[in-house]
Amino acid sequence: MHSGNQQTPQRKKSKIPFRLNFLLLLVFLLFAALMAQLAYLQVVNGDMFQAEVERTDSSIVTKEVARGQVYDSKGRLLVGNEPESAITYTKNASVTAAQIRAVADRLATLIQMPDTIKLTKRDEVDYYLAKKENLEAAGKALTKSQKYNAAGDERSGTEQYQFEVANTMAKGVTLSKSEQDAARIYARMAGAYQLSTVTIKNSGVTATEVAQVSEHLTEIPGVSVGTDWERSYPNGNSMRSVIGSVSSEQQGLPEDELNSLLAQGYSRNDRVGTSYLEKAYEGVLKGTKSRTQVDVHANNSVTDEQTIYGGKAGDNLNLTIDSDYQKIVEKVLKEQFDRAKSAGDAQYSDGAYAIAMNPKTGAILAMAGVQNDPKTKKESDDALGTINRNFVMGSAVKGATVLGALMDGVITPSSNTQVDDPIYLPATPVKKSVYPAGTYSSLNAVQALEVSSNIYMMNLALKEGKARYVPHQLINFGNNVFTIMRSYFSMFGLGPKTGIDLPGEIGSYLGPTHNDEGQLNSGKALDLSYGNYDQYTLVQMVQYISTIANGGYRMKPYIVQSIQENGTEGTKGAIVDSTTPTILNRVPFTQDELNVVKQGMYNVVHGSMAWGTAHPLKDITPAMSAKTGTAQSFYIDPDHPTANPPETTNSSFVGFAPSNDPQIAIAIVFPNLDADSEGNYNQQVARTMIEQYYKLNNIK
Template sequence: MLKRLKEKTKEEKARNTMNKRIGFLFGVIVFIFAVVVLRLGYLQIAQGSHYNQQIKNSENITMNEAVPRGRILDRNGKVLVDNASKKAITYTRGKKTSQKEVLKTARDLSKLIKMDTKKITPRDKEDYWIQIHPKKAKALMKEEEQLLNDGSISQEEYDKTLYKKITAKQTDKLSDKDLQILAIYRQMMSGSPMDPQTIKNDDVSDEEYARVAQKLPDLPGVNTTTDWDRKYPYKDTLRSIFGDVSTPEEGIPKELVDKYLAKGYSRNDRVGKSYLEYQYNDVLKGKKKNMKYTTDKSGNVVDSKVISKGSRGDDLVLSIDIDLQKKTEDYLEKQIKKLRSQGAKDMDNAMIVVQNPNNGDILAMAGKQIDKDGDMKDYDIGTFTSQFAVGSSVKGGTLLAGYQNNAIDVGDEMIDTPLKFAGGLTKRSYFNKKGKVKINDKEALMHSSNVYMFKTALKLAGKPFSPNMTLPPDISDAGKKLRKGLNQVGLGVKTGIDLPNETVGQIEPLTNNPGNYLDLAIGQFDTYTPMQLAQYVSTIGNNGYRIQPHIGEEIRKANNKDSLGPVKNKIKGTVLNKVNNKPSEIKQVQEGFKMAFNEKEGTGYQSFKDTVVPSAGKTGTAEVYQDGESRVNQTYIGYAPQKNPKLAFSIVYTNQPVPPPWLNGGDLGRDVINYYFKRDKEEKENKQENKQENKQPQNNGRNANQAINQNNRNVQNGANAQNNLVNNNN
């Protein structure tokens, strides 16, 4: 009998089904894994070189975009130079973008904006003509092309011949539409690949900006952004001192390329070209926006990422007091008009420098050039770039040189009388042309004695004056000694002002020309700048320290708001040297300067006798020639107060009429002193009033509390008295 087969239970059937399904799923997973492994192996082995090449063809390029420059402010925080934002349209050319592609984009963009075509050059037209007429260009060069192919001529020779064959008649046929395209195209091609080029940033209308913005997807490389221009809230005031910044089209000027490229600038960077913008360019330039561009193998940008946003340049705070500057300019123009009305029709320059004698701060600097009609043009830069014969203003330096070399002693007296030399030469003082006057060194400054200075110079040369003497033939050593003394106070050497193009003056050799040596002692030979005169009188006023003048005061970290950021650097006046004189010798010159401005016989008495604070200084008159006619330069130097001066000034007027009459220009210095110290007094009084007002509420509060307390005491005393009265009655 056959055994009955045992049937599987439901649980066993379910288990078997599950096992089959798991096995199937596992097989699928193994299959997929195998496929992935095989695919990876294929990619690594078979296609590895292909993808490595793709990685090489994709480049990460770091590119900088310009940002606005830092502001320039005066010492009180008033903005003198700022940035005005404006709409701009730019183009960034890919590394492998062809000229044909650039031209297509230019055509498309020309339908959206209107360009100024005045900057298009004949060469631009020739290049464009070749671009749009390639067949005609080739037809012109059939013979040359054969020579180029067989190596008979170079590509450079080929191109030169092609340009010669393109005539103005051909390029003049370019239509207005062509010129619009060309104006855009030349801007697109003006820079290096991956450097944004400004196509248009002047007078971009809202409509143009919007049209371009809408079409950006169809304009590869084109972008709408903002640019900036320098703006000047005080208009022409100090405009030449601020200097200029290059335009986006200009980039780095040719004469400055080597300097800026050595510092890591790009050729299309906007940089300072002159004066303060140039001097402090590294401060004002800012940190440029840093972009990371990823390009494909064709050089097309496929991705971009901002690495750093960048920031505008740091702020430069000047030592200039803009209110004083404006007042000084007004006073200068007023004085010029007054002098012209009195006969100074040929005066062609007038300049003034105002500074703090203790630290070199330039508080104001103004200059004017005057034409024959009396029209004035700003010439502020002339205060340190032009030099003049300044006359007797230098006599304080002459005395100091005499003291240094033991030629004279403090208080020495000499007879001022005309000096007659062998050969008929006569030298005299203007204040005493014929007589004999005994004067000391202080009085020599007060009267502006030429004779005292001539005798000092002769003693310095080892040849004291004697009637009809022969002048020493070789004065080279004496000239060096005298100039060394003048140099120590700032005359005949650069002041070190933090502005480019400072001149040292005209310093001619002194060897066998003793007459010129004597003239040097009275300011009639070497020439000096108004800035040198200001440094010189400051050195006298501050007891003998020659301090480097500076117009920069502080560098402040850029702040996104209008307020000033923290101080990064302070610019201080460096002491360049101490004059080699005893305190008593410097004091003697100071006393002479004091007498020149405050004694009735002093040459500066008329203007400076009643300044709001006591002042001291020196005047000068130098004989010059203009167009063969005799003229004089007039100068005034001074400081105030007489003790511990806070302000020093120098004034120069050129080519005034030969006196008499004397045309007094010292009122300019008087007006500046009076304005400065009256304002200073008013500011102190206002501060004091503000302090009193701030204290008043507190005093009122104390008085009120005292009254309340006193009232409480009175009440309490009354109550006690009443109680005592009750007790006594009881």
């Protein structure tokens, strides 16, 4: 029996620590704040974020246009653009390397890539690593130091990829023939900028390849079939060295001009002129690229494309050269040089050059060159040798010597007769003319030009240099003798660059005025007077003879007559610029002084003196005037220079026609012929150049 005062046991009271309650409260408050923030973002800024999701970015994509063409003076096409089928690829903004490889693999089964397209080891490795499994394997093979930097932070994906590439290249990869083809395609595709278009194949694309690619476009996203162009040359190799070259899309911008061209808005794979006319007139020929605005969604898909500017094809160049006449000059120059070789007169010769110019305007009418390797006897076109090679020209410069002396006042039109005695200097071979000593007791200026008297010219130098000649004694010239003669020569163009509108022109080579002991080169001053010291380019020579022909105006030579817009469907548009003849300087001789030299040059061809140098050309009608030249030179073997190199002769010729109304001036040089050569090759070239110019231009 229980006692009445027995109590029921009490439950033990549960106690939750304060810290736990505080933590629960904090969680509740944070959750409430998060809900409030979500509500704020959804309700207040919902539209803004929705717009961000739907946002598109606009990019401007440019595309090349057809390059301007080049025509001769008669409107014949010299350089055109040959349209051809092309397989192109436009790189999407979000495409991955694996996706590009998949397209390249498929495209490789549809087209045949030329084996000539260079495939580097890096190209092979990039293609190899574009496959997901290969990239994952390469990533797993990275060492700790390759995956993490010194601070223990994981390297960026770009850094890790460089290590993956290096490791794979060290290990080496082997690609099958089909994989190599695909790798060539992949390299072109992967190298494109986002949203830019590159050409995969544009040469030799067959109709079958076009059909196959067209049928499978859905399987190869980004690939298209279109048209491209390549430079074509209807005249073959004629004038190719003057016209120059254009880089291919694979070559892109020249490395030495990369930064400059990029700053001008070019892309790395743009085709540009790399030499001569193509380079000099790049800004004219390139045209203006088309511009397309591409709208890209936030998810990197293209939503819209709109053409802003359709582009403008490059402007055309109209040259001063008649291609028919150019071919005639090239042909006769080669024929005569080959004749010299056959006769044994050109064993040391490195070529032959000829140029023609309108003396009244400076328009170049033809420029041709044959470069010859004396060792291999191989010949090549070298028309540019007329502007970038200089030679000792010999007596052809004597017109400038006589006119310089007339302007200097040491002779006058009415008083210019001088004795024609040889000049003897100490320890030096006698200085005389080609004809035997004593042939003439004295000569006037007209006669001296006809028979090409070196003695006459040396006497002019003595007078200009205020020197007294005593046989077998040193000549005491004034220190300014070279300056005096060269200042007159330069008035005619023998010295400064001519300014022709082609890159690469060089100036004269002026020999030293003093020897190693600091003494004046007196003998060389005499040599300079008859053209046997300084060296000139052929374009300088034609500028010089033109200055005499036209009455004293040194004209700037030019080869581009006008720039003309490209019309629609292959037609020509409006002339946008024309070259205006430019007078560089007026030589201050009088008409009487000029008449002396013109009469002398007329007599070179039409005179009656026994030692006249170009009488075989007197039957050319209308009559022409000329001056021949020979200069002592030496053949220097660049591989085996010797102390006593073989002596050779530079044979030169300048002339203008018709004599009474000059419409063409010419200059010719055959350098390093045999020292005893008597072939008169330059006169044969001159005959053809003048007679055929008359014929083509109906000059009677």
